[in-house]
Amino acid sequence: KVVSCRGSAEKVKLLVYAERKEKFKALLEAIDAVHCVSADMVNTIAPYCSKMEKVFINFPSIDTSYFKREQKKEPSTQKVILSVGRMTFQKGYIMGLLAIKMLTASGIDFKWIIAGNGPKYEEIIIAIQQLGLEKYVTLPGARSKEQVKELMETADVFFLPSMYEGIANVVLEAMSMEVPV
Numbered sequence: 001k002v003v004s005c006r007g008s009a010e011k012v013k014l015l016v017y018a019e020r021k022e023k024f025k026a027l028l029e030a031i032d033a034v035h036c037v038s039a040d041m042v043n044t045i046a047p048y049c050s051k052m053e054k055v056f057i058n059f060p061s062i063d064t065s066y067f068k069r070e071q072k073k074e075p076s077t078q079k080v081i082l083s084v085g086r087m088t089f090q091k092g093y094i095m096g097l098l099a100i101k102m103l104t105a106s107g108i109d110f111k112w113i114i115a116g117n118g119p120k121y122e123e124i125i126i127a128i129q130q131l132g133l134e135k136y137v138t139l140p141g142a143r144s145k146e147q148v149k150e151l152m153e154t155a156d157v158f159f160l161p162s163m164y165e166g167i168a169n170v171v172l173e174a175m176s177m178e179v180p181v
Contacts, residue, residue, distance in 0.1 A: 003027060004035040008090040010044050011164045024048050038167050060167045066145075067176040071153060079110040082155035082179070084148055084170045087118030091165065094120075094127055096161030101131045110136065112159065115151055117142040152177040 021060055025048045028034060034055045036042045042055055049055060081100075085091045093114060100112050114124070114137065121139070128137050143151065148170070152158070158174035158181045165171075174181050 002030040002033045002035055003031050004037075005041050005045050006037050007041075008088070008164060010041065012090060014044075014048075021048065028054070046117070050077050060169050060172065062169055062172045062176060064176045067149060067152075067173045069153065069178045073153065073156070076156075077109050079108060079156040080154050081110055081112040081157050081159050082115070082174075083112065083152055083159045083161065084115045084143070084151070084161075085160075085168070087114075087116050087120040089120065091116075091118075091120075091128055092161035092163040093124050095129050095163065097124070097131055097133060097137070097157060100133060100136060100162065103134070104136060108137070112137045113151060113155075115143040115148065141173070149177070154177055155179045157181075 004020070010024075016026060024045075027087060028045070028049045029051075032054065034049060036045065036055060036057050039057060039058055042057060045055070046052065059155065083091075083096065089172075096112075096114075103110065106147070125139065128134060128139075152174060155174070155177075156179075158171065158179045160168060160171055160181065171181050
């Protein structure tokens with residue numbers, strides 16, 4: 001039995017829920033191996049794991065032959081900022097909206113596309129409205145791998161406003177597509 005440790009369940013929930021700490025310790029005792037996505041995640045779980053020899057890192061990776069820029073992006077006066085991910089607390093979209101609000105004062109013509117769906121979707125829509133960002137931010141919903149690649153073809157910048165993120169595959173995809181992150 002292998003447990004995979006990837007992100008907010010370990011970084012956030014263990015801080016918030018005391019009972020979860022004890023259950024997590026018991027789980028790590030009962031399993032054969034612990035998969036982590038980064039050295040940082042190994043450090044995060046270390047206080048809960050008495051047998052660190054069970055722990056291994058398997059770094060995320062992407063298909064760079066698929067995620068490669070097919071066409072040169074045509075220059076445009078309107079800059080496209082792209083984010084892709086689940087609409088959850090740890091993805092930091094509310095903090096991102098506050099940063100985008102500050103960007104509106106710069107005079108730069110831009111739009112921020114946030115592709116994804118999740119439990120914070122409605123909260124993000126309300127924050128967009130309350131901050132007066134309807135003209136700047138669009139939420140096209142969840143997108144397939146092919147549609148994400150198409151969006152990256154149009155992006156000038158990839159924005160990852162995460163509160164906590166291990167190694168986000170979508171960042172590796174953006175970098176492979178030659179989109180500044």
